[in-house]
Amino acid sequence: MKLSVIGAGYVGLTTAACLAQIGHEVFCSESDSEKLAKLQSGGMPLFEPHLEDVIKTVRQAGRLFFGSTEEAIAWGDAIFICVGTPPLANGDADLSAIEGVARAIAKRGSGYRLVIEKSTVPVQTGAQLRKHLSLHSTNGLTCDVASNPEFLREGTSVEDFLHPDRIVIGVDSSRAADLMHEIYEPIVKQEFTCPIHAGCPKRKEPVFLVTDTGSAELIKHASNSFLAMKISFINMVANLCEAVGADVTKVAEGMGLDPRIGPAFLNPGIGFGGFCFPKDVQAFIRIAEKSRCDFSLLKEVEKINQRRVEYFLEKIAKELWVIRGKKIAIWGLAFKPNTDDVRFAPAIALVKSLVGEGAQVRAYDPEAMEKAKSMLPNITYCSNPYDAAEGADAIVIVTEWDEFRVLDWKRLLSTVEHPLIIDGRNVFAPEEISRNGFRYASIGRIDSAPCQPTVGETIDSSSSSAGNRAQEASV
Ligand code: UDX
Numbered sequence: 001m002k003l004s005v006i007g008a009g010y011v012g013l014t015t016a017a018c019l020a021q022i023g024h025e026v027f028c029s030e031s032d033s034e035k036l037a038k039l040q041s042g043g044m045p046l047f048e049p050h051l052e053d054v055i056k057t058v059r060q061a062g063r064l065f066f067g068s069t070e071e072a073i074a075w076g077d078a079i080f081i082c083v084g085t086p087p088l089a090n091g092d093a094d095l096s097a098i099e100g101v102a103r104a105i106a107k108r109g110s111g112y113r114l115v116i117e118k119s120t121v122p123v124q125t126g127a128q129l130r131k132h133l134s135l136h137s138t139n140g141l142t143c144d145v146a147s148n149p150e151f152l153r154e155g156t157s158v159e160d161f162l163h164p165d166r167i168v169i170g171v172d173s174s175r176a177a178d179l180m181h182e183i184y185e186p187i188v189k190q191e192f193t194c195p196i197h198a199g200c201p202k203r204k205e206p207v208f209l210v211t212d213t214g215s216a217e218l219i220k221h222a223s224n225s226f227l228a229m230k231i232s233f234i235n236m237v238a239n240l241c242e243a244v245g246a247d248v249t250k251v252a253e254g255m256g257l258d259p260r261i262g263p264a265f266l267n268p269g270i271g272f273g274g275f276c277f278p279k280d281v282q283a284f285i286r287i288a289e290k291s292r293c294d295f296s297l298l299k300e301v302e303k304i305n306q307r308r309v310e311y312f313l314e315k316i317a318k319e320l321w322v323i324r325g326k327k328i329a330i331w332g333l334a335f336k337p338n339t340d341d342v343r344f345a346p347a348i349a350l351v352k353s354l355v356g357e358g359a360q361v362r363a364y365d366p367e368a369m370e371k372a373k374s375m376l377p378n379i380t381y382c383s384n385p386y387d388a389a390e391g392a393d394a395i396v397i398v399t400e401w402d403e404f405r406v407l408d409w410k411r412l413l414s415t416v417e418h419p420l421i422i423d424g425r426n427v428f429a430p431e432e433i434s435r436n437g438f439r440y441a442s443i444g445r446i447d448s449a450p451c452q453p454t455v456g457e458t459i460d461s462s463s464s465s466a467g468n469r470a471q472e473a474s475v
Contacts (some may be wrong), residue, residue, distance in 0.1 A: 001183060004029070004076030006069055008039060008099050010046060010157060010275075010341070011118060011150050012082030018161040019080075020058035020217040021195060021296050022186040029072035039066045047367045050158040054195045073105055078114040078179060080148070085119050086275075091339035093122055102129050105143075106136035113143045116177050118150050118282055120220050124169065124286045144176035145212045148437055149220030153446045154274065155338030156332035159196055162187060166207045177210055184208065221287065224280040225298055226400065230265040231272050232304040239311070239443025249442025251425065262380045267374035270424035271308030273335035273344040278305070309349045310441075316354070317423055317440055320394055324358030327417065329392040331385055332399025332425075333376075334368035342372045346424070347398040351376050364388035366401055385412075392416045400425040407435035419450060435465025 001024050005016040008030035016306065018027035024182065030036040035045045044052050058064040065075075083097035095374055098119060105115060113131060117126060130145045137143075147170035152160045167187065169180045186192040192204045211219070226393075238248040248268050258265025282301050288295035320326050335345035342348055345368075351361055361379040365372065371379045382388040385404060389395050389412060395402060404427055412417055413436070423442040430448035433440035441447045 001025070001029075001078065002076050003183065004072040004079040005082055006072050006079060006080035007119070008035060008045070008066070009084060010048060010154055011152060012080070013055075014047070014048065014051060014152055014161055015080055015082055015118060015150070016064060016159060017058060019053045020063040021054050021162070022192040023063070023275040024183070025063050026058075026182055027067060027072045027075035029067055029069045031069060036066060042362070048157055048198055054158060057195065059394065068105055069101065070108055073108045076113070077346060078116060078183060080107060080116045080118050081119045085121055085280040087282055087439040091286045092100065093120070093279070093283045095121065095125065098125065099128070102132045103136055106141060107138055109137070109143070110139035111140040111141070111450065113141060114145045114146060114176055115143050116180075118148050120149065120224075120276065121217060121286065122283060123217040126217060139149055144171065144173050144310050146171045146176045146180055147216035148180065149216055151220075151223065155336060156251045161191070162192070162196070163192060163203045164206045166209055168209045168211065168216050168219050170211045170213035172213055178325065183209070197384050201345045212466065221284040224277055225284045225301070227265050228272055228277045228281050229297070229301045232301040234268045235271065235308060236304055241444040242470070246445060248448065261276070269308070270312045270346045270350065270443075271305045273345045273346050274341060278344045294311055303314045305445065308348050309353070312350065313353055315441055316394065316396060316422055319420060323354060325390050326359050327389040328354055328361050329385075329395040329416075329464070330361055330363040330379075331395060331404050332366035332401055333363055333446050334399050335370045336398055340367040340371050340428045342368050342375065346374050348372070349380060350398060362388045362392070365399065366403060386415050389415045392421040393418045394422055397421065397423040397425055397427055400427050413437050
């Protein structure tokens, strides 16, 4: 099929590339001219695992093109709208980009088109789209509107698109339902060349759920809000664990064994970030308010999350006493691993506060430093975790990148000034840290002090100022 995707952000670019991967001919537009030029010349405006390879393959095969919105509107029988819906000051989703695309389709589109909202939008946006498309159409355009919410996680979006648990579509005509089915058939049947797992056994077929437009729109907001609620819930349980001396890891494990609860999204930390959860929870609260439903539960979810960075700062201050003048290594700036996205990342607020209190910050993130630079201009960016830890009074882990899990502990111990790790993501088992000569403060678990290394153990702290002090202290 000939398909168009309007907007080449994380969602649009993944959607366009994966639709081309499963066999469609796709035209993707981007209004930011710099970004468009980059894509047209084979560059990538963002980091997302596997995406660059997929784009390269499908472009070589002549199934993916980049260009203007006008060209995209002229191209596809179905048009996916994947533009941004950022939050307004009052928490509402800003729908001006969606409206702009609707007007452009109405003005330039002709014949029949299926217009698909993939951007996360408030319930009833589909109805508005339908109304505007028919009100403003000038070239005899007839169209259906479908809602097709995305459930793509940054960092695994290609995998999520090609091997989803469910595909949700909201439609109000059988023609639209048939077209949506045709578009997704290769994924529903799991019959396409998988760019990630070449030659892997066939995956489980996803559920293809057909609803009305409003219900599909609600499924997206309700799903993200529910997941955010799980995170805030476990974060409060973590606070309680710290207060009573219990271990949140064990509590989460025990809870997650109940299939009605499940183990996912029960990792405590310094709060959820990114461009989806914070804005989607806010927007859902506003949608409920406008419909006279007081969704106060979600207001608490939001409040708990907003307090996480503050809570973590208190933890840092408890360890360091005075923050002013301290050298702090920040490991991780992205809102989660495997992405370069720093939008609404807890690291940004945390580092701003630390710098504001007079700390000297040396930061390292494998992918997100370029994007963080404009938000955090007054810190030192480093080329690896050890460089960031040079002379540090504390290492603070903010994002759980895999590369932080495998460390040369001897090197680290001889690099820092004080052997202290404050972990906002519970990357390590406390025993591992203390065995390697560090004091460890994490989330919802009992803090641990460094062990005295015994003969035959791997730590050689003789060359380390921090190592010497750690040993003296334990003697
Ligand atoms: C989310 C949804 O998962 C996805 O379905 C939707 O379409 C887009 O929004 P994403 O924002 O990429 O995806 O990240 P996700 O993996 O869901 O994590 C969101 C935030 O929650 C991150 O900041 C992460 O660190 C945090 N989180 C997640 C926790 O703090 N604890 C957890 O147990 C899980």
